[in-house]
Amino acid sequence: MSYKITIDPITRLEGHGKIDIYLDETGEVERVFFQVPELRGFETFCIGRPSEEMPRITPRICGVCPTAHHMASTKCLDDLWKVEPPPTAKKLRELAYSTFMVEDHYIHFFFLGGPDFVVGPAAPAAERNILGVIAKVGLETASQVIRVRRECREMMQTMMGKVIHPVFGLPGGVSKGMTKEECEKFKATADFAVEFAQAALEIFNKVVLENEKYVELILSEAYTHRTHSMGLVDENNKVNFYDGKLRVVDPEGEEIAKFDVHEYTEYIAEHVEPWTYITFPFLKKIGWKGFVDGPESGVYRVAPLARLNAADGMSTPLAQEAYEKMYETLGGKPAHCTLAFHWARLIEALNAAERMKELLNDPEITGEHIRNLPTETPSEGIGVVEAPRGTLIHHYQTDEQGIITRVNLIVATNHNAAPIAMSVEKAAKGMVHGPDVTHGMLNLVEMAFRAYDPCLACATHALGQMPLEARIFDHRRRLIRRLRK
Amino acid sequence: MMPEEIFEPKIVGFLCQWCSYTGADLAGTSRMQYPPNISISRVMCSGRVDPTFVVKALAEGADGVLIAGCHPGDCHYNEGNYRALRRYPMLINLLDQYGIEKERVRLEWISASEGEKFAGVVEEMTANLKELGPLNWKGRSAEYCKTA
Amino acid sequence: MAKPKVAFYWCASCGGCEEAVVDLHEAILKVVDAVDIALWPVALDFKRKDVEAWGPGEVAVAFINGAVRLSEQVEWVKLLRKKCALIVAFGSCAHLGGVPGLSNATNREETLANKYLNSPSVENPDNTIPKIESQVGNYTEELPVFLPCVRRLDEVIEVDYYLPGCPPVPDLILQAVQAILEGKLPEKGAVLAPDKSQCDTCPRKESKPETMTIDSFKRVATSTPDPEKCFLVEGYVCMGPATRSGCGELCIRGNMPCRGCFGPTKEVKDGGMKMLSALSSLINAQTEEAADQIASTLIDPLGTFYRFSLPSSIIKHRLD
Numbered sequence: 001m002s003y004k005i006t007i008d009p010i011t012r013l014e015g016h017g018k019i020d021i022y023l024d025e026t027g028e029v030e031r032v033f034f035q036v037p038e039l040r041g042f043e044t045f046c047i048g049r050p051s052e053e054m055p056r057i058t059p060r061i062c063g064v065c066p067t068a069h070h071m072a073s074t075k076c077l078d079d080l081w082k083v084e085p086p087p088t089a090k091k092l093r094e095l096a097y098s099t100f101m102v103e104d105h106y107i108h109f110f111f112l113g114g115p116d117f118v119v120g121p122a123a124p125a126a127e128r129n130i131l132g133v134i135a136k137v138g139l140e141t142a143s144q145v146i147r148v149r150r151e152c153r154e155m156m157q158t159m160m161g162k163v164i165h166p167v168f169g170l171p172g173g174v175s176k177g178m179t180k181e182e183c184e185k186f187k188a189t190a191d192f193a194v195e196f197a198q199a200a201l202e203i204f205n206k207v208v209l210e211n212e213k214y215v216e217l218i219l220s221e222a223y224t225h226r227t228h229s230m231g232l233v234d235e236n237n238k239v240n241f242y243d244g245k246l247r248v249v250d251p252e253g254e255e256i257a258k259f260d261v262h263e264y265t266e267y268i269a270e271h272v273e274p275w276t277y278i279t280f281p282f283l284k285k286i287g288w289k290g291f292v293d294g295p296e297s298g299v300y301r302v303a304p305l306a307r308l309n310a311a312d313g314m315s316t317p318l319a320q321e322a323y324e325k326m327y328e329t330l331g332g333k334p335a336h337c338t339l340a341f342h343w344a345r346l347i348e349a350l351n352a353a354e355r356m357k358e359l360l361n362d363p364e365i366t367g368e369h370i371r372n373l374p375t376e377t378p379s380e381g382i383g384v385v386e387a388p389r390g391t392l393i394h395h396y397q398t399d400e401q402g403i404i405t406r407v408n409l410i411v412a413t414n415h416n417a418a419p420i421a422m423s424v425e426k427a428a429k430g431m432v433h434g435p436d437v438t439h440g441m442l443n444l445v446e447m448a449f450r451a452y453d454p455c456l457a458c459a460t461h462a463l464g465q466m467p468l469e470a471r472i473f474d475h476r477r478r479l480i481r482r483l484r485k
Numbered sequence: 486m487m488p489e490e491i492f493e494p495k496i497v498g499f500l501c502q503w504c505s506y507t508g509a510d511l512a513g514t515s516r517m518q519y520p521p522n523i524s525i526s527r528v529m530c531s532g533r534v535d536p537t538f539v540v541k542a543l544a545e546g547a548d549g550v551l552i553a554g555c556h557p558g559d560c561h562y563n564e565g566n567y568r569a570l571r572r573y574p575m576l577i578n579l580l581d582q583y584g585i586e587k588e589r590v591r592l593e594w595i596s597a598s599e600g601e602k603f604a605g606v607v608e609e610m611t612a613n614l615k616e617l618g619p620l621n622w623k624g625r626s627a628e629y630c631k632t633a
Numbered sequence: 634m635a636k637p638k639v640a641f642y643w644c645a646s647c648g649g650c651e652e653a654v655v656d657l658h659e660a661i662l663k664v665v666d667a668v669d670i671a672l673w674p675v676a677l678d679f680k681r682k683d684v685e686a687w688g689p690g691e692v693a694v695a696f697i698n699g700a701v702r703l704s705e706q707v708e709w710v711k712l713l714r715k716k717c718a719l720i721v722a723f724g725s726c727a728h729l730g731g732v733p734g735l736s737n738a739t740n741r742e743e744t745l746a747n748k749y750l751n752s753p754s755v756e757n758p759d760n761t762i763p764k765i766e767s768q769v770g771n772y773t774e775e776l777p778v779f780l781p782c783v784r785r786l787d788e789v790i791e792v793d794y795y796l797p798g799c800p801p802v803p804d805l806i807l808q809a810v811q812a813i814l815e816g817k818l819p820e821k822g823a824v825l826a827p828d829k830s831q832c833d834t835c836p837r838k839e840s841k842p843e844t845m846t847i848d849s850f851k852r853v854a855t856s857t858p859d860p861e862k863c864f865l866v867e868g869y870v871c872m873g874p875a876t877r878s879g880c881g882e883l884c885i886r887g888n889m890p891c892r893g894c895f896g897p898t899k900e901v902k903d904g905g906m907k908m909l910s911a912l913s914s915l916i917n918a919q920t921e922e923a924a925d926q927i928a929s930t931l932i933d934p935l936g937t938f939y940r941f942s943l944p945s946s947i948i949k950h951r952l953d
Binding site: 543574576579620625 | 915946
């Protein structure tokens with residue numbers, strides 16, 4: 001006779017979720033459900049909106065990664081209106097985007113997932129948070145964390161109008177350029193960001209890698225899943241957050257696909273389960289084989305570790321060095337230890353900081369030509385970026401006036417829905433042993449999803465219903481099908 | 486068995502004092518027949534009709550709203566009815582997005598001597614609304630707004 | 634003396650309001666010195682049972698963001714109302730319904746089909762749809778009920794104060810926290826932001842002429858706004874006239890028009906209707922045909938005037 005323990009709500013992530021853990025009479029875990037009880041309905045309520053409002057509406061899917069939605073949406077508009085932005089506009093977008101990657105990765109490491117390592121997985125709940133981190137690392141280091149985020153976010157606000165829910169993206173360019181004075185000021189921000197990024201890796205080294213117990217946890221089987229990996233790469237197969245082609249490698253690291261996002265429906269499909277609102281993307285050509293690992297399963301992962309797995313390296317020197325060190329420590333490439341996502345995240349932040357510096361030193365960044373106006377008739381567009389939490393795809397269809405008729409979004413964390421469910425179940429089976437289930441054990445289960453830095457508001461943007469019956473109408477509103485529970 | 490209830494639309498009218506309200510008065514004193522479905526509010530000018538009045542009327546039980554003013558060029562305050570003229574198309578476009586049929590809200594120019602026109606408009610609106618059916622905002626809203 | 638306790642909670646939210654609090658940056662260290670944060674799911678590990686164990690009124694204030702859309706959220710906000718002395722509706726979603734409120738203008742049957750059945754990327758041969766209760770082997774899993782429409786926080790519980798914005802800006806958040814700690818709050822039901830419109834404080838207000846007419850509405854898709862001129866004068870819809878001031882005109886400084894996230898000023902019952910009234914009065918039309926033609930260049934009046942506030946409009950939701 002099973003009994004159930006529920007973690008409600010899960011904490012230190014973006015979004016709502018519950019974990020139901022079923023244990024048998026001996027106190028061993030039988031089955032775990034990671035439920036996402038969240039939905040809002042963006043894909044439907046955006047219909048009828050002018051396309052150019054989408055970069056201001058879609059960021060409301062997530063206020064932690066609004067820049068990701070803003071950018072994917074803006075790039076989608078370029079495609080939709082068939083207009084190429086001038087070089088300065090593209091660089092401004094990529095600069096704002098790189099700055100965002102830096103600050104967002106740090107909010108995760110210091111506020112969300114990191115406290116488990118810095119303060120300890122079984123520390124009291126009241127200490128297992130940013131306040132505990134500040135107490136542990138000291139006010140000096142804490143001030144540096146606050147400062148790097150403040151400076152990056154002030155820069156983003158100047159560039160994009162708002163930092164939470166940016167406004168500057170337009171089809172064919174941006175609404176605002178950068179002055180030379182601003183550029184000089186931001187160079188100091190970028191310098192500090194690179195410096196901090198190296199310090200953050202040092203903190204990880206000291207706090208995590210020099211702690212035997214943590215290393216054991218990272219390398220343990222309970223936190224390992226051998227899956228495919230996907231991410232955007234540039235023409236040299238290096239990680240690129242802003243643009244490129246999507247590359248998929250198998251659990252052994254062999255490239256099995258490389259495609260332009262326009263072909264995404266040939267490669268990615270979504271599976272539905274009745275016990276959660278989130279859908280489960282899988283590799284279409286392999287098929288849905290259930291919540292299992294391995295090359296024969298369609299399950300794949302996105303976001304830091306998977307992105308690094310799917311690429312051949314980092315595009316900037318310091319990040320490349322850190323990348324090589326990580327894989328050496330983990331025993332080669334690809335790496336499948338879920339907790340190493342935290343490490344890869346810090347390497348990506350360093351890469352983004354170095355990229356900030358490169359772009360600020362590009363003379364075109366203060367150019368005046370920031371927009372090419374559309375001249376073609378819009379119909380359909382697809383835009384892609386690598387959000388901090390994974391590949392983000394915005395796909396819009398419009399009428400000839402550019403009014404939205406259909407929206408499909410595949411949002412970062414969504415790709416990781418199956419891996420998260422699997423990781424949580426496996427960690428529970430490894431770490432939770434009844435009948436005395438402690439808070440520490442339950443937190444170890446939560447750590448399994450935190451590594452992915454999930455954003456569940458993102459993953460469940462769409463609207464569902466609790467109908468007893470669903471009715472399908474054709475385009476003339478005639479009832480053609482009725483589906484009952 | 487109960488006799489089938491015939492739907493009697495409720496129309497709220499905002500009539501300007503100088504032209505339309507006087508025109509409606511004329512219909513009355515001339516003993517012209519027109520359906521009793523309209524409740525009239527007198528405003529100083531059709532330009533006074535805030536779109537908020539219209540939606541409030543609909544939300545409080547009206548099935549249709551009539552805004553009536555002086556013919557363009559004849560406004561007692563010169564420009565007032567042009568305000569109504571300019572607000573009207575945008576308002577009904579927005580109501581359409583709520584699923585409220587554009588025909589439920591009408592803008593008419595009725596002068597002080599056009600009693601017959603007033604009667605005709607009310608007759609026509611009543612017939613149209615009978616066909617469209619009740620708006621029943623309160624009833625439908627109660628369904629939507631359940632929190633259990 | 635024990636520090637007062639504060640709680641942060643989120644309903645149908647995007648997390649932006651949480652980020653807005655973290656955007657207090659260094660000032661947040663002063664806040665945590667002055668208060669005990671008893672609940673904040675994004676950052677702290679307190680769970681539902683911890684909240685259930687609080688005494689009535691034990692927590693001084695709960696800042697609740699997000700609109701109410703799930704039965705679970707209704708339970709949570711009612712629980713917080715019991716346990717907290719003050720409730721502040723934090724952000725546009727809690728205050729006015731927010732962007733997710735646009736869902737009130739959708740047809741619900743098509744919505745379901747769009748996500749789980751008709752999406753170009755969904756493979757669903759059994760036409761599975763998430764259910765309130767589902768059997769998976771020996772296990773019964775439950776999901777909360779979706780309410781038929783989006784609700785504002787004050788439609789579900791009594792709200793003491795409102796902090797407007799999508800999200801609220803750090804200055805106003807800090808002022809509100811200080812006012813609460815010092816007990817210097819205005820009358821109940823107040824919106825904690827200045828009671829004047831954006832035009833009053835807009836950096837572009839000097840460029841407004843004495844009289845304004847609009848010949849046609851422009852779209853940013855096919856033109857770029859002038860970085861210094863009033864948007865309305867140029868023909869771009871800007872919600873500034875109908876929107877409360879206090880945000881620092883961030884969007885406008887980003888060279889994009891205001892979309893109204895702070896909501897209307899105190900006396901206005903339906904901000905969207907007021908904006909429609911004001912804006913349409915400016916159009917350059919002497920005939921019904923001309924008025925019709927110009928109105929048709931304003932695409933999507935509902936989504937423009939009610940971007941953040943559909944659930945607080947008088948009509949509130951679609952009628953089919």
